[in-house]
Amino acid sequence: MSQATRKPVLAVGPFHPLQEEMExxxxxxxxxxxTDIDVRISYNHRGIEKLSETLxxxxxxxxxxxxxxxxxxxxxxxxxxxxxxxxxxxxxxRALYVRTIINELxxxxxxxxxxxxxxxxxxxxxxxxxxxxxxEPVLDLLEEITGNRxxxxxxxxxxxxxxxxxxxxxxxxxxxxxxxxKTEMLTKAVLDDPIIHARxxxxxxxxxxxxxxxxxxxxxxxxxxxxxxxxxDDPYAAYADLDWSVxxxxxxxxxxxxxxxxxxxxxAVKIARQAVQKLPKGPVAVEVKEIPPGEGCGHAEAPxxxxxxxxxxxxxxxxxxxxxxxxxxxxxxxFRASCIGEHxxxxxxxxxxxxxxYSCTERIAVVDSHNKILHDYDELLRLSRAKTAQLKKEIGxxxxxxxxx
Amino acid sequence: xxWKLWSLKKSIWVFHVNAGACNNCDIEIVNLLTPRFDVERFxxxxxxxxxxADALLVTGAGTRQAAVRLREVYRQTAKPCVVFCxxxxxxxxxxxxxGYHIAGPVDKIIKEVDPNAIIAYVPGCPPKPEAMIxxxxxxxxxx
Amino acid sequence: xxxxxxxxRLSEIEGELLGVERTAxxxxxxxxxxxxxxxxxxxxxxxxQLRFVISTGVDAEHCFEVLxxxxxDESGCIVTVKAMIGDRETPELESIAPLxxxxxxxxxxxxxxxxxxxxxxxxxxxLILDDDWPEGVYPLRKDVKV
Numbered sequence: 001m002s003q004a005t006r007k008p009v010l011a012v013g014p015f016h017p018l019q020e021e022m023e024x025x026x027x028x029x030x031x032x033x034x035t036d037i038d039v040r041i042s043y044n045h046r047g048i049e050k051l052s053e054t055l056x057x058x059x060x061x062x063x064x065x066x067x068x069x070x071x072x073x074x075x076x077x078x079x080x081x082x083x084x085x086x087x088x089x090x091x092x093x094r095a096l097y098v099r100t101i102i103n104e105l106x107x108x109x110x111x112x113x114x115x116x117x118x119x120x121x122x123x124x125x126x127x128x129x130x131x132x133x134x135x136e137p138v139l140d141l142l143e144e145i146t147g148n149r150x151x152x153x154x155x156x157x158x159x160x161x162x163x164x165x166x167x168x169x170x171x172x173x174x175x176x177x178x179x180x181x182k183t184e185m186l187t188k189a190v191l192d193d194p195i196i197h198a199r200x201x202x203x204x205x206x207x208x209x210x211x212x213x214x215x216x217x218x219x220x221x222x223x224x225x226x227x228x229x230x231x232x233d234d235p236y237a238a239y240a241d242l243d244w245s246v247x248x249x250x251x252x253x254x255x256x257x258x259x260x261x262x263x264x265x266x267x268a269v270k271i272a273r274q275a276v277q278k279l280p281k282g283p284v285a286v287e288v289k290e291i292p293p294g295e296g297c298g299h300a301e302a303p304x305x306x307x308x309x310x311x312x313x314x315x316x317x318x319x320x321x322x323x324x325x326x327x328x329x330x331x332x333x334x335f336r337a338s339c340i341g342e343h344x345x346x347x348x349x350x351x352x353x354x355x356x357x358y359s360c361t362e363r364i365a366v367v368d369s370h371n372k373i374l375h376d377y378d379e380l381l382r383l384s385r386a387k388t389a390q391l392k393k394e395i396g397x398x399x400x401x402x403x404x405x
Numbered sequence: 406x407x408w409k410l411w412s413l414k415k416s417i418w419v420f421h422v423n424a425g426a427c428n429n430c431d432i433e434i435v436n437l438l439t440p441r442f443d444v445e446r447f448x449x450x451x452x453x454x455x456x457x458a459d460a461l462l463v464t465g466a467g468t469r470q471a472a473v474r475l476r477e478v479y480r481q482t483a484k485p486c487v488v489f490c491x492x493x494x495x496x497x498x499x500x501x502x503x504g505y506h507i508a509g510p511v512d513k514i515i516k517e518v519d520p521n522a523i524i525a526y527v528p529g530c531p532p533k534p535e536a537m538i539x540x541x542x543x544x545x546x547x548x
Numbered sequence: 549x550x551x552x553x554x555x556x557r558l559s560e561i562e563g564e565l566l567g568v569e570r571t572a573x574x575x576x577x578x579x580x581x582x583x584x585x586x587x588x589x590x591x592x593x594x595x596x597q598l599r600f601v602i603s604t605g606v607d608a609e610h611c612f613e614v615l616x617x618x619x620x621d622e623s624g625c626i627v628t629v630k631a632m633i634g635d636r637e638t639p640e641l642e643s644i645a646p647l648x649x650x651x652x653x654x655x656x657x658x659x660x661x662x663x664x665x666x667x668x669x670x671x672x673x674x675l676i677l678d679d680d681w682p683e684g685v686y687p688l689r690k691d692v693k694v
Contacts, residue, residue: 069429215650234624470678
């Protein structure tokens with residue numbers, strides 16, 4: 001414990017404008033190297049699993065859609081898949097394709113969001129503004145399809161609530177082309193930038209072995225050579241019918257995770273495009289009259305990793321038990337393995353590499369520290385950006401060029 | 406109208422507080438800074454400390470753990486200040502009503518510290534950035 | 549490993565189990581007594597190299613249940629170990645966190661919301677309930693109403 005050993009403690013959190021959730025990491029340092037981390041979470045705990053037991057099966061998707069704003073399509077999908085398993089129901093093919101389109105659009109805007117935030121943390125505010133600017137057309141598309149930029153409310157047990165109108169298909173395809181072009185340009189600019197290489201390579205390494213021990217998932221896992229992806233391993237929606245690849249990198253550092261997310265965004269465009277082009281005719285839902293007793297497990301590959309829902313029914317019209325596991329629940333603790341031994345200037349970007357969605361974990365951490373705060377979050381951010389500035393001076397590379405900004 | 410409120414209307418510095426939100430509202434708030442909405446051209450600036458803020462943008466239903474910190478942040482915020490409840494959860498706990506870990510909604514938590522607090526409500530789940538800007542403008546015009 | 553190999557290997561621990569239920573080709577539930585849970589999980593994690601997903605604690609009214617969910621990514625099979633804890637007064641289970649660090653948080657959570665004690669857990673402190681939450685009140689128990 002830090003008090004017993006009198007080691008200095010850095011508090012990261014609880015409020016910062018660009019760290020959307022309240023989370024309190026207590027870092028113990030020796031000089032400027034992190035030696036231990038404690039994470040206390042509770043801020044965002046809203047008691048969703050208990051609330052689920054008071055709702056009918058068809059009302060739960062609206063609740064779980066609001067576990068996290070950026071995994072807003074994945075949670076309800078995993079949940080309804082669990083219930084469909086209990087009921088022995090298969091949604092119609094068109095519903096599976098609509099689910100795929102919406103989930104891939106979500107992946108695109110979530111990964112672009114991440115790229116923007118990561119850029120901000122290392123001092124590339126142009127990347128931040130640019131990535132968030134090009135998220136907007138994706139949100140507009142989602143609004144046109146589902147009625148909302150976030151919280152789509154589109155899945156239900158048995159299929160989808162709303163169809164993708166055929167008249168909208170040409171517009172979706174056209175927008176996907178634009179998004180693809182912009183993302184490819186951003187990817188190239190980021191991957192070719194020698195300063196970003198120097199800044200992110202070898203930083204915040206999560207070894208494959210640690211990744212397995214912490215049971216990580218999503219780009220956090222795939223960036224450490226753990227080749228898992230629910231869309232491929234236990235295909236759901238229309239993924240088994242479409243031509244796409246799982247993206248992984250072996251190095252385990254922040255750069256590898258950035259590469260995985262960027263390339264996945266381009267892959268997501270390809271999947272969405274195929275799903276739109278091959279959208280089969282037919283209804284988007286089957287009627288489900290009742291849920292028999294039983295238990296089901298549903299999982300989906302959210303942008304951050306696997307969301308897993310376990311549902312138990314006793315034949316009534318409400319779940320008897322509903323367990324929600326968001327990807328960040330297993331990814332955030334792995335920050336211990338990737339951050340210990342790192343310099344404090346790299347703490348913010350190492351944490352960001354996990355792409356923590358604290359909301360998903362239904363918690364925000366706060367630790368009441370009685371130790372003196374040496375550096376607050378602003379200071380850690382400043383250190384991170386200063387390190388980049390120093391590298392820029394040493395390497396002397398030109399400013400990153402991003403078209404159309 | 407005193408000179409403090411007048412200067413507030415010229416440029417407003419806001420501090421964002423997540424009181425147990427799902428992130429949707431929070432991201433839409435950050436979106437306000439990005440090129441499409443670009444609220445900085447209206448003088449609205451996101452600051453890193455409540456001590457510099459004229460307004461608090463509060464999201465979330467107000468969980469028990471967050472409530473303690475929210476009250477502390479309100480106390481630290483320079484007065485006069487306006488508390489904006491952004492989103493359905495902040496306005497009235499939204500879909501999380503009855504949850505065992507909910508201490509909110511936000512106005513109830515703030516009024517425990519200051520019964521005369523100035524509170525504005527921007528509903529939506531999440532409110533679109535345009536709605537947030539509209540809410541801020543309306544509230545300031547009413548002051 | 550392929551599903552066929554997984555099915556064969558699972559038969560190696562049948563002696564430790566109370567029952568095996570297959571709700572689908574790739575959904576298997578292994579019931580066992582609470583004393584056997586650690587050994588079964590060790591077999592799945594170390595021998596079969598299944599990935600730990602999460603655990604679910606359930607107040608099943610006559611007992612508590614702890615479900616440890618694992619997955620075989622190659623075949624998409626979810627294997628759930630289901631332990632029954634008959635003692636409702638002092639529910640306890642051997643922690644699997646020393647074996648799988650990824651299980652640390654969820655056992656702390658089950659301790660908070662259901663009051664289950666995990667023996668030999670490296671760090672069984674409060675996780676998700678707030679600092680002022682009353683002791684002895686476990687929100688996910690059925691007798692606690694929303």
